[in-house]
Amino acid sequence: MGIRLEDDWSGRNRGGSLRRGLYGLLAVVLALAGTVLYVVRQGEVLSGEQVSRCGKIEPLVPKFKKSVDLILHDAEFKKSSVEKLSKAIQIATEIWDVNPEPADDPEWYAHFYEFHRFLEQTFPLVHEKLRREKVNELGLLYTWEGSEPDLKPMLFMAHQDVVPVNKKTWDEWEYPPFSGHYDEKTDLVWGRGSNDCKNLLIAELEAIEQLVIDGYRPRRSVILSFGFDEESSGPLGARHLAAFLEDRYGKDGIFSIIDEGFGVLPIDEGLFVASPITAEKGYVDVIVTVNGKGGHSSVPPDHTTIGVASDLITVLEDNPFSPDFEIDNPLFSLLTCAAEHSSRLPKDLRKHILRAPKSKTSRKMLEKFLSSDIRFRDLIRTTRAVDVFNGGIKANALPEVSTFVVNHRIDIHSSVEETVAADAHFAKKIAKKYGYGFAINGEFSIPETELGYIDVKFSEALEPAPISPTSDPAWNILAGTIQDVFENGVFANRDDVELYVSTTLMPANTDTRYYWNLTKNIYRFVASILDASTFETIHSVNESIKASSHLSAIAFIYEYIVNVNENA
Structure with a gap:
């Protein structure tokens, strides 16, 4: 049974917990x-x-479809595929918020080198037929050369890393987090990375391995790009891989990109919706520092720097960004x-x-x-969340400096500049209220006073992603492939199932943030069937994925490669 919500179009929220x-x-x-x-x-x-804007998409059936049924329905293939995913999960490629350059500290990345050896052993034909290159030591780039090199390549992405498992939660896991345990009764493969996103990485390699076995040769080159620090925003992995690819193929040199994202959700009995993500909100962290004077706590000012900072935080939270909805x-x-x-x-x-x-x-x-x-x-709006606060070092010493960080996810119609300016507007008002100076990035518009000054800076800035098209050949091939894989493959023996293909918005960001110059056709989609429990376990205890859903991802990648070659 899928998720069900009451139809409440009045604008009121009828209660119930919002998933985190x-x-x-x-x-x-x-x-x-x-x-x-x-x-x-x-x-x-x-x-x-009235013209309908919500029609059914026709399945795009490829001429070359040799192993799609094998992938989806053969017991031996499933057993082998589950074993591959399970062993991938067993290698704990955890990544942290701050990581050294791989060349400077190879020991830090020991599990990644182990993972590379595992891939070589598990996918021998991929490593025989495709050219593998390493970018910044650990970024993996595989190229399957097409017979027509003038055609733009298609690009598949995934990341090797997983978020760390908190040692204090290990006892809460039904099976150990790096066991890769497969439970035949539930059809679940358990472990960190099972759904984010070693499943996608293994599916991409397995689809190509099977195409090679089947004797397929693409007209259009196929590229796999695997970063290794996506969970810390990709500065060492995806950023270098994207620059390498842009240098090789040029701007707009790629036909399409498929990366991790949403999948296929069972909404009700017999009804499924596939939703590739076609847009991502932007991102910026604004750092606000209230600089004041120290002294003994027995002789306090009317407002300490913590008090001033607290007032500003209250003002920011009481003045959320306005909504901005467009079609x-x-x-x-x-x-x-x-x-x-x-x-x-x-x-x-x-x-x-x-x-x-x-x-x-x-x-x-x-x-x-x-x-x-x-x-x-x-x-439909930019969000603002105060996530970090630091102020004071001792109970009887006045806090000289208080700093807090405001995280923003920027609406698709806004910008980094507009977002920072909004915070700065309120910070400047608070500075005037308390008789402080005011500066943005160290440049003063109100001189520092005897009480101090408020400084606003920003970091980790990213504009909202370009919106991927949904009315050109690249989208039509994607949507038609999804429709065929599920309607005529996954649900082939079920007359009671309907599938629709829609789009959705990503409030956060994937590694595609570095790849915008390569193509406008960026679709964040994993062709796995996801249910409510899946959402609750990603980055959390008991992360898992159904083996059948992993198989549908393999089948989709297999068929998408063929469909692009046959239709574009």
Whole structure:
């Protein structure tokens, strides 16, 4: 049974716990999508003047389909595939927030070198037929040369690293976190990295290994790019790999990129929604420092630097960013499905959704609805979260310096500059209120006073990602492949199943942040069936994935490579 939500289009939140973090937001969005799509079969008919924006995608069936059924349904293949994934999980390629350069400290990365040896032994044909290069010691780049080198290559991504397992939680795991245990009764493969994202990395290699076994040779080159520090934002891995690829192929030199992202969610009995991520929010950390004067705590000022900083934090939290909804937001396609097909949708809201492409008034009404619902508001605005605070060193000494960090996920219609300026606006008001000076990155607009000054800096800045197209050949091949793999493969023997392909938005960032120059066709998608429990265990205790879902990812990559070669 999938996730079910009540249809509440009034803008009120009817309660229930919101799943934490990125995957919680995505789960809620797709749960709504499923509720919406479920009534397509019973929905009202569009009037003659309205054009449907929520149709069924035709499966794209490749001519070369030799092993798709083998991958999906053969018991021996499944056994072998599970063993490969299990052994990959057993190698604890944990990565931390701060890591040395690989050349400076090879011992730090001992498990990664072990992982490389495992890949060589497990995928001998990949290592025989593809050219393997190492970038910055540990980044892995595999190239399967096509017969027509003038064609832009297709690129698959994944990362070798996993988030660390807290030693204090080991006893909470049903099976040890690096056991790679497979439970036949539940069909689950357990362990850190099983779903983020050694499953994708192994699926990509296994799909190509099988294509080589089948005697397939691509017209268009196929590239695999595996970073090793994605969980710490990829500065040592993906950043170097992307620069290497851009130097080799040039800007816009890649046909398409597939990386980790969302998958296929069971919404209700017999209903599934596949949602490649086509956009990512931006990111910036703003560091605010209140610089004051020290002294003995027995003679305190009216407000210490901690007090001033606390007031500023309260002001920031009391003044969230305004929503900004436009129809280019991937969420709009889900709302359109509701408007076209749901008999439970209030007429006024339905009217505004259908008119939104041409009516500013209707777009504003939609914005009001979305921003009033906790399930959607952070998908249409920049978020602000105070995550770190440091101030004071001793109980009887006045805090000379208090610093806090504000993390932002930037709306797709905003920018780093606009986000920092908003924080600086409030910081400057607080500086004036308490008689402090004010500076941005050390440049003063209000001179330092005898009380001190407030300084605003920013780091880790990333603009929102370009929105990937959903109306060109690259998207059509992707969506058609998804439809075929699931409709005619995974669900081949089930007449009661319907699958729709939609899009969604990523509130966080993947390694694709470094690859924007290479192609506009960036799709973050893992062709695995995910359920509610999957979201709860990613980066947490009892991370796991169904073996059958791993097989569907292999089949998708196998077929996508063939479909791109046959249709682009």
